[in-house]
Amino acid sequence: MGRAEFEQAVLESLESLYNISFWMTRNKVEAEDLVQETCLRALKFRQQFKEGTNLKAWLFTIMKNTLINHREKSAREVLWNSQRNDEVTADLPRAQGNEISLQEELALFRTLARVDIDSALMKLSDELRMTVLLADVEEFTLEEIAEIMSCPLGTVKSRLHRAREMLRSMIRDYTPSSGKTLEPGGHA
Amino acid sequence: MTCEEARDRFEDLLKERLSSDDVSALRRHLADCPACSAEFEVWERQKLTVRLRATRHQPSLDFEQRVRRKLGRGEGFKDVAAFALRSLWSGRSATIAITVLVTLIIALPLYHKYWIPKQDPILLVVTESVDDYIRIGLRQSSPTTLPDPLRVKSWLENRLGFSPELRFWGDNEYLFIGGVPTYFLDRKVATLVFKGDQSLSTLSIFPGSDLKMPEQGRRQVEGFKPYLGSFKGYQALFWKQGQLAYVIVTAAGEKELLDFFLKVRKSIP
Numbered sequence: 001m002g003r004a005e006f007e008q009a010v011l012e013s014l015e016s017l018y019n020i021s022f023w024m025t026r027n028k029v030e031a032e033d034l035v036q037e038t039c040l041r042a043l044k045f046r047q048q049f050k051e052g053t054n055l056k057a058w059l060f061t062i063m064k065n066t067l068i069n070h071r072e073k074s075a076r077e078v079l080w081n082s083q084r085n086d087e088v089t090a091d092l093p094r095a096q097g098n099e100i101s102l103q104e105e106l107a108l109f110r111t112l113a114r115v116d117i118d119s120a121l122m123k124l125s126d127e128l129r130m131t132v133l134l135a136d137v138e139e140f141t142l143e144e145i146a147e148i149m150s151c152p153l154g155t156v157k158s159r160l161h162r163a164r165e166m167l168r169s170m171i172r173d174y175t176p177s178s179g180k181t182l183e184p185g186g187h188a
Numbered sequence: 189m190t191c192e193e194a195r196d197r198f199e200d201l202l203k204e205r206l207s208s209d210d211v212s213a214l215r216r217h218l219a220d221c222p223a224c225s226a227e228f229e230v231w232e233r234q235k236l237t238v239r240l241r242a243t244r245h246q247p248s249l250d251f252e253q254r255v256r257r258k259l260g261r262g263e264g265f266k267d268v269a270a271f272a273l274r275s276l277w278s279g280r281s282a283t284i285a286i287t288v289l290v291t292l293i294i295a296l297p298l299y300h301k302y303w304i305p306k307q308d309p310i311l312l313v314v315t316e317s318v319d320d321y322i323r324i325g326l327r328q329s330s331p332t333t334l335p336d337p338l339r340v341k342s343w344l345e346n347r348l349g350f351s352p353e354l355r356f357w358g359d360n361e362y363l364f365i366g367g368v369p370t371y372f373l374d375r376k377v378a379t380l381v382f383k384g385d386q387s388l389s390t391l392s393i394f395p396g397s398d399l400k401m402p403e404q405g406r407r408q409v410e411g412f413k414p415y416l417g418s419f420k421g422y423q424a425l426f427w428k429q430g431q432l433a434y435v436i437v438t439a440a441g442e443k444e445l446l447d448f449f450l451k452v453r454k455s456i457p
Binding site: 007010011014015018019022023031032036037040043063084112117118121132133135136137139141142152157160167168171 | 246254369
């Protein structure tokens with residue numbers, strides 16, 4: 001693949017990269033920086049890309065590694081005594097005494113607003129959120145996600161299962177009668 | 189097919205990644221097993237809900253252009269470098285090219301040493317502290333709890349090798365929200381972050397006994413004479429006290445900057 005063709009292919013994935021980048025950094029500037037660095041690295045190491053394989057998955061692998069590098073650097077550099085949202089992992093058992101049927105759950109899914117879905121996703125840990133977004137929003141296969149996340153296929157399956165169970169648990173907990181919200185920390 | 193095997197294939201079914209035999213077997217199982225059938229329906233709905241209703245964050249309109257420019261810039265440099273290398277090792281001009289290169293390698297350090305005027309260290313303090321302010325400010329989100337100043341001070345002392353002398357650690361107007369070790373003018377710096385009514389301010393403290401206060405650009409503020417500089421639209425107020433130098437950077441107006449300065453300045457023994 002020639003350089004111009006490669007560059008064009010990278011730019012075609014820009015929106016997807018930015019979307020996930022923003023979900024992971026929650027900050028416009030950091031999201032843009034992360035995507036820019038990912039594109040530059042991709043260009044720099046484009047000889048390592050195997051033609052015929054999924055370029056988009058390869059770009060996401062680079063972005064995930066870049067994000068980890070940023071986080072490690074940031075953790076070394078900054079002391080903020082405030083709790084960072086990305087360290088909060090939702091740990092939500094099913095609501096006691098709030099069991100609902102699958103049909104009710106199905107109906108609930110139809111009524112959920114964007115803000116509820118976003119809020120529930122934000123309560124997942126970084127790894128779980130990224131896995132579920134790659135699978136459901138970007139529609140990568142499990143094998144591709146395993147490659148992106150650099151982990152075994154079984155781990156992806158269990159993360160996806162766990163993420164979905166947690167999302168369902170949060171959504172079950174969010175019945176109008178429960179008076180609870182999906183705001184971070186507001187489930188208790 | 190067991191229920192577990194069936195549920196393990198839900199993902200592949202939706203992505204049409206199963207063989208026709210597997211699809212038939214799974215469809216048969218779903219037809220015979222109401223529990224798996226209902227589970228599949230909820231599972232499919234959940235997946236669809238996340239796909240369609242989770243916010244899709246869009247980059248700004250000019251973002252693609254900016255990335256395109258950055259990628260293009262890399263190409264320009266690499267092409268020039270490749271051309272230079274090719275020229276160097278081909279044809280009769282190799283000797284001339286090598287001579288020019290060697291001359292440049294020798295001449296450039298000398299040029300930097302003797303011809304380029306040294307930049308005023310106080311201007312460097314201003315530019316580097318503003319750059320730090322921008323870098324730290326962009327990362328900062330609203331804290332949920334405020335840090336313990338003593339803990340931050342001791343944490344910084346351990347990392348910097350000096351004590352950032354200060355008694356003002358924030359009040360109702362300027363909340364102290366964190367501290368971070370930074371580095372400029374070849375020395376370690378304690379940068380403290382305060383959140384004012386409208387904007388963030390940083391206060392950087394570092395060893396500065398070797399720095400001279402500039403004659404020009406100083407402000408008279410209740411008997412004190414700090415140096416006021418600006419860079420990239422941000423104001424920076426620099427002063428020395430004992431062995432240490434201090435610089436405040438803020439996006440706030442001059443009145444708020446001087447108000448903050450007085451609180452800090454008067455607190456230092």
